[in-house]
Amino acid sequence: MLLCDIGNTTATFYKDRKIWSLDIDKFRLFTPDEKVYYISVNDNLEDILSNDIFVNLEPYIKFSTTYLGLGIDRAAVCYSIKTGFIVDAGSAITMDLMSNNIHLGGFILPGITTTLNSLKKISNRLDKPLNSQIDLDCIPQKTADAISYGIIKPIILLVEELSNDKPIYFTGGDGEFLSRFFKNAIYDRALIFRGMLKAIDENKEIIC
């Protein structure tokens, strides 16, 4: 079974526990030879996705929430977790709270690379790479550390403040790195696909 998470710049596939990506331009030329179960936040692919070989899982990813405007990619990630605090760290970082399959809300911050780029634009003096080895127990003593601390420390404080005793899940491109700052955090690159698989599993008769 072939799954696909379609973003604005990349389409990411999942099959038999393997994950790979295509640029959207290449995805446009992709001619699948089996059904592609997908979710998409890309509004410019309607012509391609109208082909019956593409099956949109969005109608099947439903849970109780009062949140308005939750993107389908974020919803799919949340859908994979019954109870937990979920951090999806990509170009933006979303943090969401799930409790007994109910979505309690969430919030958004710029991702690590997005933040580094925004500081670089303010001044050349702030054009520094992330120091992934930074000691967060000491107040920084140089610009590169000051920037790295300003990126990582708030994420840690937010997770500590809001996760309470719930399990903490990390996913997304920077998820593995950030998960290392927590003793009991779970990193799972495939969280979004687990949500999609759950939706398929719960709607087998209709979908398959």
Place this chain on the structure above:
Amino acid sequence: MLLCDIGNTTATFYKDRKIWSLDIDKFRLFTPDEKVYYISVNDNLEDILSNDIFVNLEPYIKFSTTYLGLGIDRAAVCYSIKTGFIVDAGSAITMDLMSNNIHLGGFILPGITTTLNSLKKISNRLDKPLNSQIDLDCIPQKTADAISYGIIKPIILLVEELSNDKPIYFTGGDGEFLSRFFKNAIYDRALIFRGMLKAIDENKEIIC
């Protein structure tokens, strides 16, 4: 006595407790009729500032620190405070810790407008204004609140975590807004000029 804080896009003046600004292009055409005591982070004004009517205060703003590469504007702000946690909220937000005139270190995050702009560039869906009235005790239930929470909450957690029992000072364009989230915080728009005045006061014989 006329003071001036020269940045990359703006020069800000202080005289008799009044503060006003000039764009750098207009500052280039400015012909002072009295001495201008200044600090500058702008490397492109050497021709203008070489005139004797401009007096650089940078050599007189000195305190004990092991921090490498502290900008002179940030140093002047810190120089105004004997003991305290200082938040300078402009296009970047710097947070610094002073204890008995010793600078213990500090860190940097993107400012409020910088963060809003960086999110907007990720996706149109994240193009939202700040909700300054957001309730930080509730986890957000819509995108505009999710973004505002993701901006304000980390700042509050950082200040709470690091200020300990020290007085908290806010300055910079967003300083007044952010200071409202703390019971005992002091907002002072003129902190940088107080540092400059202190440097002049301590070096009267040499400077004046």
